[in-house]
Amino acid sequence: xxxxxxxxxxxxxxxxxxxxxxxxxxxxxxxxxxxxxxxxxxxxxxxxxxxxxxxxxxxxxxxxxxxxxxxxxxxxxxxxxxxxxxxxxxxxxxxxxxxxxxxxxxxxxxxxxxxxxxxxxxxxxxxxxxxxxxxxxxxxxxxxxxxxxxxxxxxxxxxxxxxxxxxxxxxxxxxxxxxxxxxxxxxxxxxxxxxxxxxxxxxxxxxxxxxxxxxxxxxxxxxxxxxxxxxxxxxxxxxxxxxxxxxxxxxxxxxxxxxxxxxxxxxxxxxxxxxxxxxxxxxxxxxxxxxxxxxxxxxxxxxxxxxxxxxxxxxxxxxxxxxxxxxxxxxxxxxxxxxxxxxxxxxxxxxxxxxxxxxxxxxxxxxxxxxxxxxxxxxxxxxxxxxxxxxxxxxxxxxxxxxxxxxxxxxxxxxxxxxxxxxxxxxxxxxxxxxxxxxxxxxxxxxxxxxxxxxxxxxxxxxxxxxxxxxxxxxxxxxxxxxxxxxxxxxxxxxxxxxxxxxxxxxxxxxxxxxxxxxxxxxxxxxxxxxxxxxxxxxxxxxxxxxxxxxxxxxxxxxxxxxxxxxxxxxxxxxxxxxxxxxxxxxxxxxxxxxxxxxxxxxxxxxxxxxxxxxxxxxxxxxxxxxxxxxxxxxxxxxxxxxxxxxxxxxxxxxxxxxxxxxxxxxxxxxxxxxxxxxxxxxxxxxxxxxxxxxxxxxxxxxxxxxxxxxxxxxxxxxxxxxxxxxxxxxxxxxxxxxxxxxxxxxxxxxxxxxxxxxxxxxxxxxxxxxxxxxxxxxxxxxxxxxxxxxxxxxxxxxxxxxxxxxxxxxxxxxxxxxxxxxxxxxxxxxxxxxxxxxxxxxxxxxxxxxxxxxxxxxxxxxxxxxxxxxxxxxxxxxxxxxxxxxxxxxxxxxxxxxxxxxxxxxxxxxxxxxxxxxxxxxxxxxxxxxxxxxxxxxxxxxxxxxx
DNA sequence: ACAAGCCACATTTTT
DNA sequence: TGTGGCTTGT
Numbered sequence: 001x002x003x004x005x006x007x008x009x010x011x012x013x014x015x016x017x018x019x020x021x022x023x024x025x026x027x028x029x030x031x032x033x034x035x036x037x038x039x040x041x042x043x044x045x046x047x048x049x050x051x052x053x054x055x056x057x058x059x060x061x062x063x064x065x066x067x068x069x070x071x072x073x074x075x076x077x078x079x080x081x082x083x084x085x086x087x088x089x090x091x092x093x094x095x096x097x098x099x100x101x102x103x104x105x106x107x108x109x110x111x112x113x114x115x116x117x118x119x120x121x122x123x124x125x126x127x128x129x130x131x132x133x134x135x136x137x138x139x140x141x142x143x144x145x146x147x148x149x150x151x152x153x154x155x156x157x158x159x160x161x162x163x164x165x166x167x168x169x170x171x172x173x174x175x176x177x178x179x180x181x182x183x184x185x186x187x188x189x190x191x192x193x194x195x196x197x198x199x200x201x202x203x204x205x206x207x208x209x210x211x212x213x214x215x216x217x218x219x220x221x222x223x224x225x226x227x228x229x230x231x232x233x234x235x236x237x238x239x240x241x242x243x244x245x246x247x248x249x250x251x252x253x254x255x256x257x258x259x260x261x262x263x264x265x266x267x268x269x270x271x272x273x274x275x276x277x278x279x280x281x282x283x284x285x286x287x288x289x290x291x292x293x294x295x296x297x298x299x300x301x302x303x304x305x306x307x308x309x310x311x312x313x314x315x316x317x318x319x320x321x322x323x324x325x326x327x328x329x330x331x332x333x334x335x336x337x338x339x340x341x342x343x344x345x346x347x348x349x350x351x352x353x354x355x356x357x358x359x360x361x362x363x364x365x366x367x368x369x370x371x372x373x374x375x376x377x378x379x380x381x382x383x384x385x386x387x388x389x390x391x392x393x394x395x396x397x398x399x400x401x402x403x404x405x406x407x408x409x410x411x412x413x414x415x416x417x418x419x420x421x422x423x424x425x426x427x428x429x430x431x432x433x434x435x436x437x438x439x440x441x442x443x444x445x446x447x448x449x450x451x452x453x454x455x456x457x458x459x460x461x462x463x464x465x466x467x468x469x470x471x472x473x474x475x476x477x478x479x480x481x482x483x484x485x486x487x488x489x490x491x492x493x494x495x496x497x498x499x500x501x502x503x504x505x506x507x508x509x510x511x512x513x514x515x516x517x518x519x520x521x522x523x524x525x526x527x528x529x530x531x532x533x534x535x536x537x538x539x540x541x542x543x544x545x546x547x548x549x550x551x552x553x554x555x556x557x558x559x560x561x562x563x564x565x566x567x568x569x570x571x572x573x574x575x576x577x578x579x580x581x582x583x584x585x586x587x588x589x590x591x592x593x594x595x596x597x598x599x600x601x602x603x604x605x606x607x608x609x610x611x612x613x614x615x616x617x618x619x620x621x622x623x624x625x626x627x628x629x630x631x632x633x634x635x636x637x638x639x640x641x642x643x644x645x646x647x648x649x650x651x652x653x654x655x656x657x658x659x660x661x662x663x664x665x666x667x668x669x670x671x672x673x674x675x676x677x678x679x680x681x682x683x684x685x686x687x688x689x690x691x692x693x694x695x696x697x698x699x700x701x702x703x704x705x706x707x708x709x710x711x712x713x714x715x716x717x718x719x720x721x722x723x724x725x726x727x728x729x730x731x732x733x734x735x736x737x738x739x740x741x742x743x744x745x746x747x748x749x750x751x752x753x754x755x756x757x758x759x760x761x762x763x764x765x766x767x768x769x770x771x772x773x774x775x776x777x778x779x780x781x782x783x784x785x786x787x788x789x790x791x792x793x794x795x796x797x798x799x800x801x802x803x804x805x806x807x808x809x810x811x812x813x814x815x816x817x818x819x820x821x822x823x824x825x826x827x828x829x830x831x832x833x834x835x836x837x838x839x840x841x842x843x844x845x846x847x848x849x850x851x852x853x854x855x856x857x858x859x860x861x862x863x864x865x866x867x868x869x870x871x872x873x874x875x876x877x878x879x880x881x882x883x884x885x886x887x888x889x890x891x892x893x894x895x896x897x898x899x900x901x902x903x904x905x906x907x908x909x910x911x912x913x914x915x916x917x918x919x920x921x922x923x924x925x926x927x928x929x930x931x932x933x934x935x936x937x938x939x940x941x942x943x944x945x946x947x948x
Numbered sequence: 949a950c951a952a953g954c955c956a957c958a959t960t961t962t963t
Numbered sequence: 964t965g966t967g968g969c970t971t972g973t
Contacts, residue, residue: 215951219952347962483960664958664960668959669958669959
C-alpha cells in the first residue's frame with residue numbers, strides 16, 4: 001500500500017499528542033494509517049515504545065499495526081516485539097502472569113494465579129467443565145434447589161457470568177465487589193421512564209389508541225401458568241388507552257434475594273473451580289486484571305502509561321473502558337472508533353462507550369475514584385476529531401449507506417432518527433460509475449451466482465484500479481457478505497455445483513458444532529465411558545431442565561425412547577453406521593454432518609478403532625481446536641464469501657449483501673435463558689419454582705412478562721451490521737433477498753428487481769484448485785484415502801505416546817505465535833527447541849504465509865496451495881522452514897515435494913534473493929536443508945480435488 | 949379503524 | 964419468543 005500524505009484532520013490526530021481525544025473515524029477514512037502515524041510521531045517526540053499503550057481489537061490488527069509502525073520509524077520489528085501493542089485480552093494475560101498471583105485474594109479467594117494457570121479458549125471444553133461444576137455445585141448446595149430447578153441449560157448460566165464480568169459486576173467470597181450489587185438490583189427510575197414511554201397512547205385516525213405496552217400485553221395469560229398472586233389480564237389492562245401506572249412498581253419490585261444468592265454462589269465458586277484446575281477464561285482474565293489494577297495502587301502507578309490509544313473503541317465493553325482509565329497515567333488518552341460500526345453487542349460491547357463518551361468518562365472516573373484516587377487526571381476537556389473523508393467508496397455508495405442506519409427492521413418499528421441526523425462521509429474520488437441494485441429471487445443462491453457470472457468480465461461493472469483507471473472485474477473483486485454463516489455455507493455448496501469459484505472464509509471448527517457435541521455424547525453413552533456426561537448433554541438437548549437431568553442421572557431412569565435408540569446403536573456394525581444413525585435421528589443433513597461422517601468413517605477404517613479410540617480422537621481434536629475445513633479454500637481467482645462480522649475492516653470492489661430475508665436478517669428468536677441480566681431491570685428470572693398448588697411446578701413469572709414488554713427489542717445493531725456491509729463496497733453494491741425479504745431490504749430506497757436465474761452447469765475449462773497432496777509412507781497403519789487428508793491426520797496419528805495430531809498442532813501453534821512475537825511459553829521440549837531456533841534468527845519472520853503455485857497438468861491449469869510455517873527473510877536470503885514433529889525421517893522424500901512447491905513460490909516472491917527450503921525436526925532440533933525438485937516434476941504430484 | 953385472537957414460522961454474530 | 968398474516972368482531 002502506498003503511504004499517502006495525511007489530510008488536515010488526520011494530521012490533527014497525528015500531531016495531537018496531548019489531552020483526551022475522541023476520534024470519530026468513519027468507515028474507510030484512513031484510521032489505521034492515522035493511528036500508526038500518530039504512534040510513530042509519539043516515538044519521534046521521544047516517547048519510548050514502553051510508554052505507549054496501543055490497544056487493538058484483534059491480535060491480527062496488533063501485528064499489522066506493529067508492521068506499519070516499523071515501516072514508519074527507526075525501530076525494528078524485534079525492538080517492537082514486546083511493545084505494548086495488543087488486545088485487552090492479551091495485555092491482561094501478560095499482566096496477570098507477571099503480577100497477578102494474588103489477584104484473587106482481593107475477592108477473598110485463596111487460590112492463586114500461577115505459571116501453570118492457562119487460558120482456556122475453547123468454549124466447548126469450557127462448557128463441558130462448567131456442566132461438571134454445576135452438577136457438583138447443586139449437590140453441595142441444596143439451599144439453591146428452588147432457583148436451580150428453573151434452569152434448562154448450563155451454558156446460559158456461564159454466559160450470564162461472562163456478561164456480568166464484562167459489565168464489571170464481580171463477586172467476592174462474601175458479597176459483591178464494590179457497587180456490583182446495585183447493578184443487579186437495577187434502576188427503578190430508569191425503568192419507569194421506559195415504562196412510561198411504552199405506555200404512552202398512540203395516535204390513531206380519530207383520537208388516541210392503546211399504548212404499545214397495553215397492546216403487547218394482550219393474551220397475557222395465554223399458554224402460561226402464573227402463580228396465584230398474578231393479576232388477571234382484565235385487571236392488568238383495565239385502563240385505556242394506557243394501563244395503570246402502578247403496574248410499573250408492581251412488576252419491578254420483587255423479592256430477588258434467592259436469585260441473587262444463587263448467582264453469587266455459582267459465580268464465585270466457578271471462579272474457584274477454574275483456578276483450582278489451573279485455567280481462566282477470557283472474561284476472568286479481564287476481571288482479575290481489573291481487580292488487580294484497582295486494588296494494588298503501587299502496581300497501577302508503576303504500570304501506568306504516558307500515552308494510551310484504543311482502536312475500535314465502539315466495540316469495547318464497560319470493563320475495557322475502565323481498564324483503559326486505570327492504565328492511563330495521564331490524560332493523554334486517545335480513543336478511535338465509529339459508533340455506526342459497533343456490531344459486537346453479543347460480546348457485551350457497549351456503543352455508549354463512544355456515543356456518550358464524555359458522560360461515561362466522567363461517570364467511570366467518579367466510580368473508580370470512590371474511596372481512593374485512581375484516575376488522577378482531569379476529564380473535563382475532551383476534543384473530538386471527526387474523520388469524514390472516505391478513501392474507499394463512491395459518493396453514491398456512501399449516501400445510500402446512511403439509510404441503513406434508519407431503516408425499520410420490522411414492519412411496525414418506527415425510527416426517530418432520520419438520514420439527516422447521520423453524519424455523512426465524503427468520497428475522495430469523484431467517480432460516479434457505481435451500480436447499485438437489488439434483486440429478489442425464488443432461488444436466491446442461484447440468482448446471486450447468475451449475477452456474478454454477468455458481472456465478471458463485464459465493463460458495466462468496471463472497477464477502480466490503483467492508478468485511477470477503470471478495469472474489467474474478475475471473481476477476485478466480488479465479495480458476498482451474509483448475516484449468518486449458514487447462508488454462506490449453502491451458497492458455497494451451490495457454487496460448487498455450478499462451477500463458480502468460491503473461497504469461503506474461515507474453516508469451520510468441525511468438532512465444535514452441535515453435531516459433533518451430540519455425537520460425542522452418544523459415543524460416551526455407548527462406550528460407557530463418562531456416560532454420565534454423555535447423558536447430560538443428550539437430555540439437555542431433549543429439553544429437560546437441569547434439575548430433571550440431575551434426577552434422571554442419579555436414578556439412571558433414562559427415557560424409554562432413548563434407551564431403545566441406544567440399544568439400536570449398540571447393535572450397529574460400524575462406527576460409520578452409528579454416526580449416520582445419530583445424525584438421522586437429529587435431522588442433521590448439512591455440510592458439517594456429512595464431513596463428520598466422512599472423516600470419522602475414514603479414521604475408523606484406517607486404524608480399526610473402537611468407540612473409546614473414537615471418543616479420544618474427538619476430544620483431542622477439540623483440544624487442538626482443529627479446524628477441519630469443510631470446504632477447500634482455493635487461492636486463485638475466486639469470489640469471497642464471508643459473514644459481515646468477518647468483513648469488518650476489509651474492503652471489496654464489488655459487494656453483494658445477500659440473504660436479507662425475514663428470520664435471517666435480523667435473525668429471529670432469542671435465547672430462552674431462564675436467568676437474565678438486563679439494563680435497567682437488573683437480574684431477573686423468567687420462571688419461578690414453587691409448590692403453590694401442592695406439587696413443585698415451574699410457573700411463569702408474570703412480572704418479567706410485564707418488564708420485558710417495556711424493554712422491547714433493539715434492532716440498532718442489525719442496522720449497523722447492514723451499514724458495515726454496505727460500506728465495505730468500493731465500486732458497486734448489490735442487495736439480494738429471496739421470496740420473503742426482510743423489512744431491512746424492503747424499506748431501503750431501492751427498486752428491487754425480480755430475477756429468474758438462468759445458470760448453466762459449467763464445469764469446463766476453469767482453473768482448477770487443489771490442495772497440495774502429499775502421500776506419506778505409513779509404517780503400520782493401513783492407508784485410507786482420506787479426502788480430508790490434512791497431512792497431520794495421517795502422519796502423526798497415534799504414532800508415539802503423546803505425539804498425536806494434537807501434539808503436532810500444538811507445536812505448530814506455539815511456533816506460529818512465538819514467531820509472531822506473542823508472549824507464549826514453550827510447553828514441551830519440542831517447543832523449547834523451536835524457541836531456541838527462532839531466537840537464533842536475525843532477519844524478518846513471516847508466519848503462516850499462504851503459498852499458491854499455478855502448475856500445468858496436461859491441458860489443465862491447477863493451483864496448488866499450502867501454508868508455509870515460517871519464512872526467514874534476510875537481506876540476501878530467504879529461508880523456508882517447515883516444522884515436523886516426526887521422530888523418524890521416513891517421510892522426508894514426501895516432504896521434499898511439499899517444500900519444493902514452496903520453494904518455487906518463494907523464488908517468485910523474492911526473485912533477487914537466494915531461497916533455501918529446510919525442515920526443522922522439533923524432536924531433535926535438527927535443521928535439514930532440502931534440495932528442491934525442478935518445476936517440471938511437480939505437476940506429477942498433484943491430483944484434482946473433484947471428488948471432494 | 950381498531951382490537952383481539954389464531955396460526956405458522958425459524959433459532960446469529962466470535963475476541 | 965416475536966413477528967406478520969390472517970380472520971372476526973365492534
